[in-house]
Amino acid sequence: MRTQVGIVGAGPAGLLLSHLLARQGIESVVLESRSRAYVEKRVRAGVLEHPTVELLRGVGLAERMDREGLPHGGISLRFDGGDHRIDFADLVGRGIVVYGQQEVVKDLIAARLAAGGDLRFEVSEVTLDGITSDPVIGFVDADGQRRELHCDVIAGCDGFHGISRAAVPGEVFDRQYPFAWLGILAEAAPTHEELVYANHPNGFALYSMRSPEVTRLYLQVPPDTNADDWSDARIWDELQLRLAADGFSINEGPLLEKGVTGMRSFVSEPMRHGKLFLAGDAAHIVPPTGAKGMNLAIADVRMLADALIGYLHEKDESGVDAYSDTCLRRVWRAEHFSWWMTSMLHNFPDEDAFTRRLQLSQLRYTVSSRAAATSLAENYVGLPHGAAL
Ligand code: FAS
C-alpha cells in the first residue's frame, strides 16, 4: 500500500488531519486500533473553544454542531459560599460551544467516509519503520492480513497510550496530581445554562452538560478511586453538597456513564523526528480543568496540515521544520492555564493553611479584577490559532 500521509489514530487529531489534508488534495490513510462503534461512543471532552468552532465551520464540519451544540457566553466559579460569573462575552467578545467530543468524532468519520476517505478500524500490531528515510507503517488489518503502508510522512495521532511517541527521541515533562475526577453522564435535564466550577472544602466539582436532556458532572476523588466504590446516591449527594448555591439545585437521573480520569500534565519534546510528526495526546496531556485537551489536539493538526501541504505540494520545508517549536509554544500556554485552573480549584491533600489562603486569594482576585478575569476568559475561550505565544 502507498499513501502520502499515514495517520495512526482515529481520534479528533487523526480524523481532522485527514479531513484537512483531503481538502488540499493530499491522500492519507487512517489506522485505528479500536472499532468505529467504540471510538464514536467514547465519552470525553465537552467544550469546543472559539478557534476550534471557527475552524470546524470553515472546513464544512459544523452543520450538526451549529444545530445541536450549546453556545455559552460564560462560566461560574463557586467558592466561599458564593457564585461568581466570568462573562466571556463582556470581557473578550467571544464564547465557547458545548458539544461532546464523541459528536465531533462522529461528524469527522461521516465526513471522511462520505468523501471516500480511507479509514481502517480494528487494526493491530502497528509498527513504524524508516521514519528518517522511507517511512513504512506495518499493521495487521481487521481481516488478519499483515500489510505495509509506505508513506511520504507519518502522523502519530495515537493518543497518550499509543506507540508513536516512543519513536521520537527527546525530553519528557510529567507532573501527576494527587487526585482524579469521577465523571458521570446522567439522563437528567440541566438546571443551569452554563458550566459551574466549584472549589468546596470537600473537594472540586464541575457541573456541565451535553444536551437539554443530559447533564455531565465531575467530582474530585483520590487518585486511586474505583468508580464502583461510589454508589449513584453517594455521587449525587456529594455533587449537591459541593455545587450548592442559592437557588441552584441539580436534577438527578439514571447514569448513562461513570468513570474515573487521572490528572496529569505531560509534554514530550520535540513533536517531530524525521518524517514522523506527533499531534494531540500522543505528545501532550493537560488536566481537563481548563477544557483544553481536545482543543489543543485540533490546534496541532491545523498547524501540521498547513506544514504538510507546503511540504508535499511545493517541497517547502519551512512549515515542517517550524512545526514542533511553534506547536510547543501553544502547548505550554495550555499546560500553564490548565495547571493554574487545577491548582486554584482543587483541594490538595498536603495543602497547608498558607497554601489554602493563597488559593482563596487567587480565586477572589480572579473574580474581582477585570484584568484577572479577562486573562482567564481569553485563555478559556481559546487564544487565536497562529497567535504569537
Ligand atoms: P485520542 O486519545 O482521542 O485518540 C487516539 C486514538 O488512537 C484512539 O482512538 C486510540 O484508540 C488510537 N490508538 C492508540 N494506539 C494505537 C495504535 N497503536 N494503533 C492504532 N490506533 C491507536 N479533554 C477535555 O478537554 N475535557 C475532558 O473532559 C476530557 N476528558 C477526558 C477523559 C478521558 C478518560 C481521557 C482519556 C481524555 C479526556 N480528555 C478531555 C482529553 C481528550 O479529549 C483528548 O485531549 C483528546 O481525545 C485528544 O485527541 P487525540 O490526540 O486525537 O487522542
Ligand code: PHB
Ligand atoms: C465536559 O463537559 O466534559 C467538561 C467541561 C469543562 C471541563 C472539562 C470537561 O473543564
